[in-house]
Structures are given as C-alpha cells and as structure tokens.
Amino acid sequence: MTKNSNRDIIVVKNLTKRYGSFTAVKGISFSVKEGELFGFLGPNGAGKSTSINMMCTVLSVTEGTAILNGHDITRDKARVREAIGIIFQDPSLDENLTALENLKLHCVMYKVDKSVRMQRIMEVLEMTELIDRKDSLVKTFSGGMKRRLEIARGLLHYPKILFLDEPTIGLDPQTRSHIWKYIMDIKERENITVFLTTHYMDEAEYCDRVAIMDHGELVVLDTPANLKNAVGGDVIRLRTEDDEMAVAEIGKRYGLAVTRDRDGISFSVASGEEFMAPFIKELPVKILSIGMSRPTLNDVFLKFTGRALRDEELSSTDQLRETMKRSRAGLRPFGRS
Ligand SMILES: Nc1ncnc2c1ncn2[C@@H]1O[C@H](COP(=O)(O)OP(=O)(O)O)[C@@H](O)[C@H]1O
Ligand SMILES: [Mg+2]
Known part of the structure; x- marks a missing residue:
C-alpha cells in the first residue's frame, strides 16, 4: 500500500446488469484508490465477471455507471479503454500465432505508436x-x-x-504462485492499480482490500485483516499447569469469556499478536x-452470507486433486466457468 495516492481511480455507482427478469448485478457502489490491489471474492455465479466486463466496457450497462481514471464507462468508452488492460476469465490468445505475433497484433489494435512498439513488447516479454x-x-x-x-x-x-478476471483459474498451485509473483511485481514496480476477481480465498488474502460478492451484491468490503477481525479476532489456545486457576x-484480569475443554483453554481476542506477549508475562x-x-x-x-464458500467451491488444492482423479478416471476435467 506504500505508493497509494489518495485519488479514487475507480468510482462505481449503482452498477446494475439485468438479463431479462434476472438481475446478475444488483446496483453495486464502491471505489478503488490509485495503486490499490483490489479484489472481488465470491462463488461462481456471484456476478464478478459481469461486473468487471461492464467496467471494462465490453458488456453494456443496464443501470448506473462507473468512472475509470476520470472517464465514464457509458459515455467515454474509448478513453476508458486507453486507461485499462484486461485479462479475461477465458483465454483469448490466438494459439496459431507466436507470442510475438500476438503482442504485435495487440499493439495494432490499441494503436501503440510504431516507434515504441518493439521496445514495449520486449519489455513485457522480459517482465x-x-x-x-x-x-x-x-x-x-x-x-x-x-x-x-x-x-x-x-x-x-x-x-x-x-483488470484480471480469475487470473489463475485452472492452473496448478506452483504456477498460481508464479503468476501471483508477477501480479505483485507489476503492482509495485509500475504503480498500476490492479482489480481482480477470484473464488480462491487464499488469493483474496493478497489484496489490499476485498469486496465479497454474493448473488449480485457486495456483501462487505474491507481489508482482509479487518474482515477477519470482524469475525471476532484471533483464537488463543493454551495449556497450563493449573487450568482451573488460569481460567x-x-x-478476572481481562474479563474474557473462556472455553475449557480436553484440549485446554481457549478464548478469542481482537488482536492475538498484541495480546500474546504481555499475557504470557502477566499470567500467574x-x-x-x-x-x-x-x-x-x-x-x-x-x-x-450464512454459508461457507467451501460448501459450493472446492478449494484450489481440492479442485486440482479432483481434476486429477477425474482425468485418471477418464472423465472430463472441470470446465472453466
Ligand atoms: N448472457 C447471460 N444471460 C443470462 N444470464 C447470464 C449471462 N451471463 C451471465 N449470466 C448469469 O449472471 C450470473 C453472474 O454470472 P458471472 O458474472 O459470470 O458470475 P461469476 O463471474 O461471479 O462467476 C450467473 O447467474 C450467470 O448465469
Ligand atoms: Mg466469472
């Protein structure tokens, strides 16, 4: 967060998408600061791609709007597009071209000046x-x-x-961490604002702030640390020479509600890190x-939301294991959705 300016580079106001009678995105509003790494976390079908696609001007808006780098996505698509880079959920490379040819094609489409094209291409290939x-x-x-x-x-x-829509979906854990290294590097070096979606909880942890999306709505938005604090802080577990006296x-000392079971004593505090050292010193x-x-x-x-993300979404490791199992059994691997 070191290089963040205080400018809102993205301001979303009542952004809405309806497909017939079904509302995929239900009037969401939020803003993102310049230099932030911002994430949408939510299960499949939550409306993440629909939101991001509207913000990138590739999908029409039903109601509301968003201002990106000062430009309105409904009125000034061309200026918005100049300000953004997009990595879609589904792959969009031309597989029959070389890496270099794909990049050259993109330069033509985005009207990158001929005199700087090769230099830029080499730069991003290097990166x-x-x-x-x-x-x-x-x-x-x-x-x-x-x-x-x-x-x-x-x-x-x-x-x-x-914008990165599910940047690591379907990739193995090692490749995922590799991709994440690039995302973090790019953010640091270029001070680019990164907006991504994911249904992997561990990836949402990398974000400066996370908005949890469910059924087309933003349920809550904050830093991962604050979100977790809202759950009730850290859980401390301990065993002592005299548990009864410790309880x-x-x-008496901290006014905390303590649970005692066969594993010892446990209780929750707002910040375990701050609590731990003095506690260890003071407890008689x-x-x-x-x-x-x-x-x-x-x-x-x-x-x-009242449900676990895991109930419907396998964790990435589970998913990988499941995919291997399926492919060994001759089943189709999970589709990209
Ligand atoms: N073209 C479409 N027509 C009708 N419904 C759609 C269309 N595109 C997406 N949806 C629905 O909108 C909801 C949100 O989809 P999506 O934004 O892709 O979710 P996510 O990216 O969070 O998985 C889903 O219920 C999906 O079925
Ligand atoms: Mg999606």
Missing part, C-alpha cells in the same frame, strides 16, 4: 520471462505461460488499471503451551 519463447507458437505453451503472455499483453499500452485469572500460572489461530476469509464469508 513475464517469456523472451526466450517469443517466436514459439502459443499452442505449444503451458497453461501458466499462456496466462503470463496474456498478462504481458494486458500491460503493453501502459494501462493505469489492470479464573483470565476472567505456568503456561505449558500456547498457540493462536486466525479466522480465515471462509469464516468471513460464513459470517456475512
């Missing part, structure tokens, strides 16, 4: 470590390389805002072991 493969056909690339090439392409015209002391009972666990974004989703 995504694809320079050695620039003359290979895209169809020979791995999933992760294709995604990197799409990121490279999205950066070609020096966008102020980079009494914790009640010998502590045998102590640990802290944080609520996850899944706990946050549960608190605000």
Whole structure:
C-alpha cells in the first residue's frame, strides 16, 4: 500500500446488469484508490465477471455507471479503454500465432505508436520471462505461460488499471504462485492499480482490500485483516499447569469469556499478536503451551452470507486433486466457468 495516492481511480455507482427478469448485478457502489490491489471474492455465479466486463466496457450497462481514471464507462468508452488492460476469465490468445505475433497484433489494435512498439513488447516479454519463447507458437505453451503472455499483453499500452478476471483459474498451485509473483511485481514496480476477481480465498488474502460478492451484491468490503477481525479476532489456545486457576485469572484480569475443554483453554481476542506477549508475562500460572489461530476469509464469508464458500467451491488444492482423479478416471476435467 506504500505508493497509494489518495485519488479514487475507480468510482462505481449503482452498477446494475439485468438479463431479462434476472438481475446478475444488483446496483453495486464502491471505489478503488490509485495503486490499490483490489479484489472481488465470491462463488461462481456471484456476478464478478459481469461486473468487471461492464467496467471494462465490453458488456453494456443496464443501470448506473462507473468512472475509470476520470472517464465514464457509458459515455467515454474509448478513453476508458486507453486507461485499462484486461485479462479475461477465458483465454483469448490466438494459439496459431507466436507470442510475438500476438503482442504485435495487440499493439495494432490499441494503436501503440510504431516507434515504441518493439521496445514495449520486449519489455513485457522480459517482465513475464517469456523472451526466450517469443517466436514459439502459443499452442505449444503451458497453461501458466499462456496466462503470463496474456498478462504481458494486458500491460503493453501502459494501462493505469489492470483488470484480471480469475487470473489463475485452472492452473496448478506452483504456477498460481508464479503468476501471483508477477501480479505483485507489476503492482509495485509500475504503480498500476490492479482489480481482480477470484473464488480462491487464499488469493483474496493478497489484496489490499476485498469486496465479497454474493448473488449480485457486495456483501462487505474491507481489508482482509479487518474482515477477519470482524469475525471476532484471533483464537488463543493454551495449556497450563493449573487450568482451573488460569481460567479464573483470565476472567478476572481481562474479563474474557473462556472455553475449557480436553484440549485446554481457549478464548478469542481482537488482536492475538498484541495480546500474546504481555499475557504470557502477566499470567500467574505456568503456561505449558500456547498457540493462536486466525479466522480465515471462509469464516468471513460464513459470517456475512450464512454459508461457507467451501460448501459450493472446492478449494484450489481440492479442485486440482479432483481434476486429477477425474482425468485418471477418464472423465472430463472441470470446465472453466
Ligand atoms: N448472457 C447471460 N444471460 C443470462 N444470464 C447470464 C449471462 N451471463 C451471465 N449470466 C448469469 O449472471 C450470473 C453472474 O454470472 P458471472 O458474472 O459470470 O458470475 P461469476 O463471474 O461471479 O462467476 C450467473 O447467474 C450467470 O448465469
Ligand atoms: Mg466469472
């Protein structure tokens, strides 16, 4: 968050999308600061892609609008497009062209000045470590390389805002962390505002702020840390030489409600990090072991929607395992949705 200015580079007002009688996006409003890494987290069908596609001017708006870098998405599409780079949920490279040819094509479409084209292309290929493969056909690339090439392409015209719709969907864990490294690097080095969607809770953790989306609405919006604090802070668990006395002391000294079971004592505090050190020093009972666990974004989703994100969305690791199982069993792998 170091380089954030205080300028709202994205201001969304009552953005709405209806398909017939079905409302996919129900009048959402929020803003994003310049330099922020901002994420939409939500299950499939929540309306994330629909929102992002309207903001990128590739889908018409039913009601409301958004202002991107000072330009209205309904009135000034061309200026908005100049300011943004987009990586769509579904792959959009020409597989029968080389990496270099794909990037050149994009430069033509985005009217990148001829005199700087090759320099920019080399720059983004360097950044995504694809320079050695620039003359290979895209169809020979791995999933992760294709995604990197799409990121490279999205950066070609020096966008102020980079939109990434499910940037790592369907990629293996190692490639996912590789892609994330590029996203973080780009944000830091270029001070680009990054707006992404994901249904992976662990990825939402990387964001400066996260909006949880469900059924076309923004349920809650804050930093991952604040969202988790809202769940009830950190859980402290400990064992002592005299649990009975410890429970009494914790009640007396801190006024906390303590649970005692066969695993020892547990209670929750707003910030475990701040609480822990003085607590260990002050408690007049010998502590045998102590640990802290944080609520996850899944706990946050549960608190605000009443359901677990996991109930409907397999975690990425589960999904990978499931995909392998399916492919071994000769079933179709999960489709991209
Ligand atoms: N062209 C369309 N016509 C009708 N319904 C659509 C269309 N596109 C998306 N939807 C519906 O809108 C909802 C939101 O979809 P989407 O934005 O793709 O969700 P997400 O990206 O969060 O998974 C879903 O219920 C989806 O079925
Ligand atoms: Mg989507």
